[in-house]
Amino acid sequence: MEYRFLGRSGLKVSALSFGSWVTFGEQVDTDLAYDQMKTAYDAGVNFFDNAEGYENGVSETIMGEVIQKAGWKRSDLVLSTKIFWGGDGPNDQGLSFKHIKEGTEASLKRMQTSYVDLLFCHRPDVFTPIEETVWAMDQMIREGKALYWGTSEWSADQIRKAYDFARQEHLRPPLMEQPQYNMFHRDRVEREYMSLYEDIGLGTTIWSPLASGLLTGKYNNGIPEGSRLDLKKYGWLRELLLETEEGRAKLEKVKKLAPVAEGLGITMPQMALAWCLKNKNVSTVITGASSVKQVEQNMSALDVVDKLDDEVMMMIEKILDNKPDAEQDWRR
């Protein structure tokens, strides 16, 4: 396993990590979660990602049970949770001081730990002033409930505003973002956040590296039974990824990418994950899986990163044809 510093901090996270969205509590019970997490841990994964909103907290409960059963040393783990969707009450959502405190405390109980290493604001909250959220996150750190805090799917402007306010008030600034990043979703990581990596030392823990499975090629000839896009509850995701003009265009690209992987003697999941790993502004690639076999396959992506040399990356770029524009150089 390779370990990367999380942004400008002294914390090291495994380049491949493991998360529980969709799967834990929906497709994966505690026994299977144990086998999956053990497989990831044995491969060197130290970062395990979660959120209060995943299966209404069941996902955190399962992860807590697995960690207890495995008996891993807490200091060997980097655990996260994300706060935003905690329930249906008027104060169970968003990023108010009240919900951040109560949501975090409930998550810690479910995960059977006294602190998470990484605490995320799962989305921006249009109703709570950013100042209140920064105070609340700083307070969680002062109370020892989190070691670092960050954001998920915040704009660069929102992150910078939080950072500047924290610096001005001598509070802990946000360290990391959790954005979607994969071959089809590149803009924020490759363009919008560029100045933040240097300026504020932003780290990234990227999600959906396989675009929910699309990039494995499993949907090239229809929807396999039991796969994510076959799940009733996730019909909205199926519509978004497969039933739109854009979705169909992506599938065509996946079909064109297959021979590239084949030519390199690697699988599509390996190639798509290795492609994310090539980006040095990615601190960790959060993988997801519904079986142990998928975890094993995904962990092997690190072995093939070197196969994606400049020439191969150019071939992939040509097929994707979606590279975000760089800043315009106006000099003559």
Ligand SMILES: NC(=O)c1ccc[n+]([C@@H]2O[C@H](COP(=O)([O-])OP(=O)(O)OC[C@H]3O[C@@H](n4cnc5c(N)ncnc54)[C@H](OP(=O)(O)O)[C@@H]3O)[C@@H](O)[C@H]2O)c1
């Ligand atoms: N911050 C956020 O807003 C946010 C949002 C989403 C996710 N996340 C985090 O990021 C993690 C990863 O996201 P993700 O699960 O969407 O990642 P992903 O890698 O894009 O999709 C994972 C899914 O693809 C399929 N798959 C994975 N490996 C495969 C393989 N080798 N062969 C065939 N199919 C394979 C599995 O689904 P099936 O087998 O069911 O088809 C698996 O559950 C989540 O667990 C969560 O922790 C965060």
